[in-house]
Amino acid sequence: MxxxxxxxxxxxxxxxxxxxxxxxxxxxxxxxxxxxxxxxxxxxSNVVHAGLYYKPGSLKARMSVAGNASIIDFARENGVPFEVCGKLVVATAEEELPRLMALAERAEANGVPAKLISAAEAREYEPEVACVAALRVESTGIIDFxxxxxxxxxxxxxxxxxxxxxxxxxxxxxxxxxxxxxxxxxxxxxxxxxxxxxxxxxxxxxxxxxxxxxxxTIVPFRGEYFELRPDRRDLVRGLIYPVPDPTLPFLGVHLTRMLDGSVHAGPNAVLALRREGYRWRDVSPSDLVDVARFPGTWKLARKFARTGLEEVLRSFSRKRFAASLARLVPAVQEADLVKAEAGVRAQAMLRDGSLxxxxxxxxxxxxxxxxxxxxxxxxxxxxxxxxxxxxxxxxxx
The missing domain is CATH 3.50.50.60 (FAD/NAD(P)-binding domain)
Incomplete structure (x- = not known):
């Protein structure tokens, strides 16, 4: 031993x-x-991912596909709450359809059960969703991590x-x-x-x-969330995600029904001002110095300057946040959102600025x-x- x-x-x-x-x-x-x-x-967000996003053969692809099954088996054996509810990845405009098709091909390559469905079929799962087509992924679930x-x-x-x-x-x-x-x-x-x-x-x-x-080097990114007001939770039955933009490092804001019936909305992605910076006022001078000294930070900032600015503006504007969600579910309004707990993602970055x-x-x-x-x-x-x-x-x- x-x-x-x-x-x-x-x-x-x-x-x-x-x-x-x-x-x-x-x-x-x-x-x-x-x-x-x-x-x-x-x-x-307590989501059990299916494994459709990741490069075939990568550790992420192999371990999320296998982990989707093993974590649910573990939950069953140990009395952990979970629900395999499935999710929709929705194309909200015609120009997103090629990316949706590519995502369906990647799901097939990774062995993830998924099917392309029409807008009408998507509304059978999510009556309030707006899309031109969607990918239905049955093995996605929610769990109490x-x-x-x-x-x-x-x-x-x-x-x-x-x-x-x-x-x-x-x-x-x-x-x-x-x-x-x-x-x-x-x-x-x-x-x-x-x-x-x-x-x-x-x-x-x-x-x-x-x-x-x-x-x-670890560079912390804060993901900020809202929740739908209790009387507006019926706008979302399960999980609704946008088609990811492969040129951007994160998935984009989405809607997730939790085990307790609440609906989480988000996250956005902004640089955290300390490694455990869950709020803008959480600031660590030493952590900021480390980030500022790391050359990859500035290279990433130049590459995604416009996207980064949009994320910061959305962080301070409930109206902008609601507008992002309304692309997926048009009935979502600014007044429907209640601030929720944020998270911080430990994102490894290379010196060339690549994540x-x-x-x-x-x-x-x-x-x-x-x-x-x-x-x-x-x-x-x-x-x-x-x-x-x-x-x-x-x-x-």
């Missing part, structure tokens, strides 16, 4: 720890916050794992004897045979603590670092865990 320390108590870290424990390893999980799933896992984390914690407790909250990694070094690693925390030093870094928004910093020079499109995992002797795991990482978390556990065991040698 090997002792492996996992840094990060979000869904990827907990799933990886549970997978390692299932394989007979002793596991310690370090989480800097006072509760589990405190950041990306606890602030996302924090509840998944609670179930993973129960599994880890049953294995006797050492679960430590309020335990940030302050320093990391190779052990002086035995070839393992040592992680300094406020409560003392944790010694283990191997280290797995699933620190999300701080994954690049943890990698640097461990002596690596990571290929990418890392796939999951990014780097290894070193006795170390594995998950450096880019944004959406659909929660969907694919159990599959990512298997992959990372394989790498961790391999790098024990």
């Amino acid at each position: 090997q002792h492996i320390v996992v840094i990060g108590g979000g869904i990827v870290g907990l799933a990886t720890a549970a997978e390692l424990a299932d394989r007979g390893n002793q596991v310690t999980v370090l989480e800097k916050e006072s509760h589990w799933a405190a950041h990306q896992t606890g602030h996302n 924090p509840a998944v984390c609670s179930a993973l914690i129960r599994k880890l407790e049953a294995h006797g794992a050492d679960l430590r909250l309020n335990s940030p990694a302050l320093a990391i070094r190779r052990a002086l004897a035995g070839g393992g690693v040592e992680v300094a925390t406020p409560q003392g030093v944790v010694r283990a045979e191997a280290l797995v870094n699933c620190a999300g928004l701080h994954s690049d910093r943890v990698a640097k603590l461990a002596g690596l020079t990571p290929a990418a 890392v499109d796939d999951f990014l995992i780097e290894s070193a002797p006795r170390q594995v670092h998950v450096l880019n795991a944004p959406s659909p990482a929660a969907t694919g978390s159990l599959e990512i865990a298997k992959h990372v556990a394989d790498l961790a065991v391999a790098h024990l040698d």
Whole structure:
């Protein structure tokens, strides 16, 4: 039995720890916050993605398609609330039809069950939707990801794992004897045979603590949400997404009915002013200096200057936000929107300003670092865990 320390108590870290424990390893999980799933896992839209958007053969494609099944099986086995409700991806204008067709071809390449339907057929699913055609994806669902984390914690407790909250990694070094690693925390030093870094928004910093020079830097983007007023929730029955623009890095605002019947609208995407900046007033001078010093930030800003400005304007204008949603559901009005909790996406960026499109995992002797795991990482978390556990065991040698 090997002792492996996992840094990060979000869904990827907990799933990886549970997978390692299932394989007979002793596991310690370090989480800097006072509760589990405190950041990306606890602030996302709780969608179980089907896997249709991602490049065929990529880690995202393979792990989201497989994860779509495995996370639902896990939910059934562990009493986690979920619903496989399907979704519509809608083309709202004729010029979007080629992109919709391309998306249908990508879904087929990835093995995702999806079918092109007419506007009339789309309205059978969503009577208020406006479109010229749509792609119906049956395997998309909604789930309670924090509840998944609670179930993973129960599994880890049953294995006797050492679960430590309020335990940030302050320093990391190779052990002086035995070839393992040592992680300094406020409560003392944790010694283990191997280290797995699933620190999300701080994954690049943890990698640097461990002596690596990571290929990418984390740049935080805040996704802001509204909800539909309770008396307007009947405008949306399930999930309604726009056709994504492949030249832009994010999917665009969409409408998602949640397990409790509420309807989330969003998110937009603006640069967060700190790694955990859920509001405009959440500012970290040191985080801003890191972003400003990174050359990729300015290259990305130049490339998407107009799009970035539109996102910022929409952040401050409920009217603009409502107008974006009205492209999908014309009945949505400004007065229908109520401010909801935001999330922050840990997006890995390269020095040339390009956003890392796939999951990014780097290894070193006795170390594995998950450096880019944004959406659909929660969907694919159990599959990512298997992959990372394989790498961790391999790098024990």
